[in-house]
Amino acid sequence: MQSSKQSTNSFSSSLGAIMAAVGSAVGLGNIWRFPYICGKYGGGAFLLVYICFVFGIGMMLMMSEFVIGRRSRHTPVKAFESLSPKHKGWRYVGVLGLITCFFILAQYLVISGWTLSYFFDAITGRMATMGQDSVVLKEYFTAFSTSALRPVVFLSVFAVLTAIVILGGVQKGIEAVSKVLMPVLVVLLVLLCVRSLTLPGASKGLEYLFSPDFSKLTAEGVLAAMGQAMFSLSVGMGVMIVYGSYIPVSDNLFRTSMWITASDTFIAILAGVAIFPAVFSCGMEPTSGPGLSFCVLPSVFNSMGGVMGTIFASMFFLLLGIAALTSAISLLEALSAWLLETLRTHRWTATLIVIVAEIALAVVVSLSNGVWSDFHITDITFFDFVDRLNSIYLPPLGALGTVLFLGWVLPSDELHDELSNQGTLRAVYYPAVRFIIRWVAPLALLVVFVSSLL
Numbered sequence: 001m002q003s004s005k006q007s008t009n010s011f012s013s014s015l016g017a018i019m020a021a022v023g024s025a026v027g028l029g030n031i032w033r034f035p036y037i038c039g040k041y042g043g044g045a046f047l048l049v050y051i052c053f054v055f056g057i058g059m060m061l062m063m064s065e066f067v068i069g070r071r072s073r074h075t076p077v078k079a080f081e082s083l084s085p086k087h088k089g090w091r092y093v094g095v096l097g098l099i100t101c102f103f104i105l106a107q108y109l110v111i112s113g114w115t116l117s118y119f120f121d122a123i124t125g126r127m128a129t130m131g132q133d134s135v136v137l138k139e140y141f142t143a144f145s146t147s148a149l150r151p152v153v154f155l156s157v158f159a160v161l162t163a164i165v166i167l168g169g170v171q172k173g174i175e176a177v178s179k180v181l182m183p184v185l186v187v188l189l190v191l192l193c194v195r196s197l198t199l200p201g202a203s204k205g206l207e208y209l210f211s212p213d214f215s216k217l218t219a220e221g222v223l224a225a226m227g228q229a230m231f232s233l234s235v236g237m238g239v240m241i242v243y244g245s246y247i248p249v250s251d252n253l254f255r256t257s258m259w260i261t262a263s264d265t266f267i268a269i270l271a272g273v274a275i276f277p278a279v280f281s282c283g284m285e286p287t288s289g290p291g292l293s294f295c296v297l298p299s300v301f302n303s304m305g306g307v308m309g310t311i312f313a314s315m316f317f318l319l320l321g322i323a324a325l326t327s328a329i330s331l332l333e334a335l336s337a338w339l340l341e342t343l344r345t346h347r348w349t350a351t352l353i354v355i356v357a358e359i360a361l362a363v364v365v366s367l368s369n370g371v372w373s374d375f376h377i378t379d380i381t382f383f384d385f386v387d388r389l390n391s392i393y394l395p396p397l398g399a400l401g402t403v404l405f406l407g408w409v410l411p412s413d414e415l416h417d418e419l420s421n422q423g424t425l426r427a428v429y430y431p432a433v434r435f436i437i438r439w440v441a442p443l444a445l446l447v448v449f450v451s452s453l454l
């Protein structure tokens with residue numbers, strides 16, 4: 001039975017699995033968040049800590065999710081249930097993961113909608129008419145993002161695009177799209193890097209990004225590195241459990257996780273190289289999130305003038321859109337696959353239900369920037385509330401549940417079986433991996449979670 005399930009619900013190859021998971025990992029977090037926090041918390045010094053976390057803990061979390069997914073061949077809730085039939089309570093780690101996916105996808109759709117709208121502004125030349133004045137660009141962004149109709153239209157279009165890919169299925173949808181879009185993303189990024197590095201004064205941006213300044217590496221910076229490592233690798237919410245359930249049995253999970261982690265980190269660094277030299281060369285200030293992508297960068301592109309500005313602006317927003325799309329695909333797949341398994345229905349029914357519910361939540365998130373901005377939860381807007389849930393509270397909790405389960409509940413020979421492919425691989429790293437999963441990762445996650453509460 002397992003083999004028939006695998007043939008329809010499985011990536012066709014190791015490369016396909018890697019491309020899809022890299023697609024999930026490389027997202028808005030790499031392009032608009034990583035470069036900024038890297039510069040803010042000490043450049044090279046932060047990078048060093050980040051690399052330790054990303055390979056030492058993030059990659060282990062990813063591998064843990066792959067093990068749970070591939071071992072069970074189920075979506076999160078059933079995966080935990082089936083691997084620990086005597087302790088059904090662990091299924092709530094899966095439930096928590098799905099809730100996290102639901103919130104992250106809503107926020108992702110809103111920002112992806114902005115990206116799509118800016119891509120149209122760029123390619124039609126409208127952005128070029130706005131000039132370089134960052135005050136004007138900021139006013140435009142505020143007016144746009146707080147308006148009711150346009151963001152909702154674009155987020156809905158983006159949601160439909162995501163759903164279409166999911167309807168294609170695991171191989172013909174997710175895998176095929178990732179195999180095309182990820183190389184396109186890298187080419188666009190490299191072209192933007194070349195342009196950025198050849199601008200006058202580019203070296204200042206590289207200095208900001210890379211020169212190590214240990215005095216800026218505060219405890220807050222270390223926590224930020226850990227949070228960013230998890231968000232960037234899409235771990236802590238069960239997405240990689242779902243993708244793990246599609247990974248072929250012959251795949252070496254350690255190697256696959258390493259490739260994904262390395263690619264994700266490399267692309268985050270490339271994004272910094274594409275963005276900061278250009279920002280500094282225009283004498284602008286680095287900032288994070290919406291401010292960087294939707295206010296500062298348009299001004300940088302417009303300062304390039306004419307056709308060049310239009311081309312590079314379009315390339316950048318296309319890049320951001322692609323990164324967001326492949327991440328949104330993984331989130332929607334996690335939710336649809338769960339519903340598909342629970343209701344035993346058609347893929348399109350499950351996807352339709354999820355996407356309609358998701359658009360509804362995303363519309364509320366979007367409107368909470370504007371017409372509903374008076375509606376507050378614990379003193380903050382709904383948008384900020386969702387942002388906090390997604391970045392601070394939910395993922396570390398889900399990740400903690402996952403490593404505790406794998407380290408302390410699942411029999412150790414099952415972990416060994418998955419890492420060594422039933423003893424056919426040597427898996428010399430097994431003792432170290434198990435130690436990290438049992439001790440290091442839970443402690444690190446606990447520290448992150450408690451300190452974020454404080």
Ligand code: PHE
Pocket residue numbers: 024025026027028029030104231232233234235237239327328330331
């Ligand atoms: N990894 C994505 C990013 O860097 C975010 C994401 C989180 C995607 C969780 C899917 C699941 O932006």
